[in-house]
Amino acid sequence: MTRLTPILITLFCFIVTPVFTRHIVGGDIKYTCVSSNSDQQTTTFAVSFTMYRDVLGGGANYDLNAQFGIYRKSPGGSDWTFVQAVVANPTNIANIPLNDPCVTVPPNIRTERGSYNFNVTLPWGENIYQIAYQRCCRNNTINNIFNPGTTGAVFSVEITPEAIRNCNNSPVFKKLPPIILCNNRPIMFDHGTTDMEGDSVVYEFCNPLSSGGNMPGDDCFSIVPAPFKCLPPYPEVSFVPPYTSFEPMGGNPIVNINASTGMITGTPNVQGQYVVGICIREYRNGKLLTSTRRDFQFNVLNCNGITFDQNYLLCENDSLRINEVTYTQPGTYTQNFITESGCDSVVVIKINPLKNSESLITKTICFPENYTFFEMILTQSGTYTKILENSAGCDSTVILKLLVNQPTENTLHYSLCDGEILEINGESFSQSGVYSQKLVNSNGCDSILTLIIRTGTSLTSRQYYSLCNAGSFEVNNVVYNSPGVFVQNLNSQSGCDSTLIVNILPCQQDIIYDFQLCDAKTPQQGMNYEEFVPRYLSSLSCGTISASNIEREQPQENKHSCTLGHESSLSMCVSVSNTCIPEEATQKPVVFGFRASPVSGSYIKWNHLVFHHNAPLNYNWINGATGPNNYPTKIRIRIYKNDALVFAQQDIPTNNTWKKEKLDLYENPDYVLQEGDSVRVELLPYCTVGNTSTVSVWDVDNLSLFFFM
Known part of the structure; x- marks a missing residue:
């Protein structure tokens, strides 16, 4: 880092001391806007007059009840009109220190400053306003004007209409003027200003103003002229040749x-006291806002240069900045410089080295813990540094190596079957649930172990599949396409052993009613249903099935006919009831039955009932009759085992073309048949469509029974 180091002056020069009389040394003015009232069209300003006086020059103190005149004039005019006088008392009186190392201040010289502060409200309009303070007298030892001891001073400011309307703030001088300047030494003094609004400011040497004298009373030649009697414009002081307002101090080169x-630069070359007037003008967008006149007494004296030593300490990898010069290495250096008053000086700079210091901290924490390293709150691993200052003023670097270890989490799944007990990390578990154990991992951080435990029992189940439904079946990724009994050893959802017995049933058509012998023409056979006998397609190895004919009760009232069947064969055609409530049907159902006789110790399983049926739009009998059909819209199927109803399904929709109806019975234990079990099946069409036809019929064909041992 670069440190800004002032030079401490400990040696002094000797100067020639003149005798000072009277008291006015100088003064200046500033104002700031307090408020602006658009309704009343006025602006209030806070005005501050700063006066400088020679405390030991034999003059008067700051005036109590000092009067400040306020005047106005029209633009372009030269005549000023008195408006009012404002009375104020001095405040903030303080000595101005003389700290130039080249100057030994005589005991009879002391300069102080004081302020007069007051508010003034000015109206908006076209008038220019001037605020002025008049007072006599100046020090009679001043060299560049005539009769300084009887010449008064005027300090004033002019405020334009633009400044009033815009609630302007005047420029403010950055520094106090230097009281003492060194003879035959170049000077460089910043007499500039700062402006709150950033307005442009123009500077020039100008003629100080004069008002008052050493006469009694309050007229313009009195010590304290009355503001209402002495109006601007005020007379200018008279310079003693060759001095002028623009070259008030001479010099080589000229002070300007x-x-x-x-x-302000130049080289004064004659000892003495000089009054210098400085005028500033403030502009905004090319319009004049403020004109301020400041004057001050400069004292030019012979000064002696000084030489002195300064010792410094320089930390490694650091730098020192001394009087705009940067040093990075220890050693001995010299600098020539000029004080603000123009005094030549030589400083011998001795820079001695110092060492920086360093310390290391190592720390391990577990996330989500944090570590506070000075003002930093840290949560991530890494190397961190903080540069402090040790007791010698050098860098003290603290290095932190932080390791943030992570906690661990793990989840284990267990299945407990048939009352098993799990022992883990000293705990026993026998119930289903989610459990958590808080352990410590190898890094010393938390290790959370989650246990998901399921309990269950070993299972054995059976599934049936019929090859009448599909040519092959995939069960747990195993494909079956031939009949048989197969065993799969699996795991259940609880994770326990599970045995699945897969029964693949053959599609073996054992009994069929094909209605090929349908005869409705022969009178003696027309309505007795005797032609509808079962046809046995295969024999069962596990026993026999004895099936009855297909029939209807009261065949003469519940007639049938023959029609073209499924696949161009003959089929049976039966009459239908109009009602949509099957229990109210007057036409009897188509029925058949069978009885099982399995071999001893075995059983016969009924797998499927399959038939085709049709509710045609037009009836078409083999005897040649045809016409519109008031066809049924629904059928009902009922199955009785040993005269007990074991299956009932109604409102099965019909179709106007042949439709296959198939019941899968193999998974129902009601259809496992033991010795002597009898079965009765009823097929009832009902609920005609309701057209105008007087014929209502339903066709049935190829009624088949499928069994398995």
């Missing part, structure tokens, strides 16, 4: 002021 910056 930069119009843009306010920097």
Whole structure:
């Protein structure tokens, strides 16, 4: 880092001391806007007059009840009109220190400053206002004006209408003027200002103003002129040749002021006291806002240069900045410099080295813990540094190596079957649930172990599949396409052993009613249903099935006919009831039955009932009759085992073309048949569509029974 180090002056120069009389040394004015009232069209300003006086010069103190005159004039006019006088008392009186190392201040010289502060409210309009303070007298030892001891001073400011309307703030001088300047030494003094609004400011040397004298009373030649009697414009002081307002101090080169910056440069070359007037003008967008006149007494004296030593300590990898010069290495250096008053000086700079210091901290924590390292709150591993200052003023680097270890989490799944007990980390578990154990991992951080435990029992189940439904079946990724009994050893959802017995049933058509012998023409056979006998397609190895004919009760009232069947064969055609409530049907159902006789110790299983049926739009009998059909819209199927109803399904929709109806019975224990079990099946069509036809019929064909041992 670069440290800004002032030079401490301990040696002094000797100067010639003149005798000072009277008291006015100088003064200046500033104002700030307090408020602006658009309704009353007025602006209030806070005005501050700063006066400088020679405390030991034999003059008067600051005036109590000092009067400040306020005047106005029209733009372009030259005559000023008195408006009012404002009375104020001095405040903030303080000595101005003389700290130039080249100057030994005589005991009879002391300069102080004081302020007069008051508020003034000015109206908006076109008038220019001036605020002025008049007072006699100046020090009679001043060299560059005539009769300084009887010449008074005027300090004033002019405020334009633009400044009033815009609630402006005047420029403020950055520094106090230097009281003492060194003879035959270059000077460079910043007499510039700062402006709150950033307005442009123009600087120039100008003629100080004069008012008052050593006469009694309150007229313009009195010590304290009355503001209402003495109006601007005020007379200018008279310079003693060769001095002028623009060259008030002479010099080689001439002492002058930069119009843009306010920097005063040049080399005064004659000892003495000089009154210098400085005028500043403030502009905004090319319009004049403020004109301020400041004057001050400069004292030019012979000064002696000084030489002195300064010792410094320099930390490694650091730098020192002394009087705009940067040093990075220890050693002995010299600097020539000029004080603000223009005094030549030489400083011998001795820079001695110092060592920086360093310390290391190592720390291990577990997430989500944090570690506070000075003002930093840390949560991540890494190397962190903090540069402090040790007792010698050098860098003290603290290095932190932080390791943030992570906690661990793990989840284990267990299945407990048939009352098993799990022992883990000293705990026993026998019930289903989610459990948590808080352990310590190898890094010393938390290790959370989650146990998900399921309990269950070993299972054995059976599933049936019929090859009448599909040519093959996939069960747990195993494909079956031939009949048989197969065993799969699995795990259940609880994780326990599970045995699945897969029964693949053959599609073996054992008994069929094909209605090929249907005969409705022969009178003696027309309505007795005797032609509808079962046809046995295969024999069962596990026993026999004895099936009855298909029939209807009261065949003469519940007639049938023959029609073209499924696949161009003959089929049976039966009459239908109009009602949609099957229990109210007057036409009897188509029925058949069978009885099982399995071999001893075995059983016969009924797998499927399959038939085709049709509710045609037009009836078409083999005897040649045809016409519109008031066809049924629904059928009902009922199955009785040993005269007990074991299956009933109604409102099965019909179709106007042949439709296959198939009942899968193999998974129902009601259809496991023991010795002597009898079965009765009823097929009832009902609920005609309701057209105008007087014929209502339903066709049935290829009624088949499938069994398995």
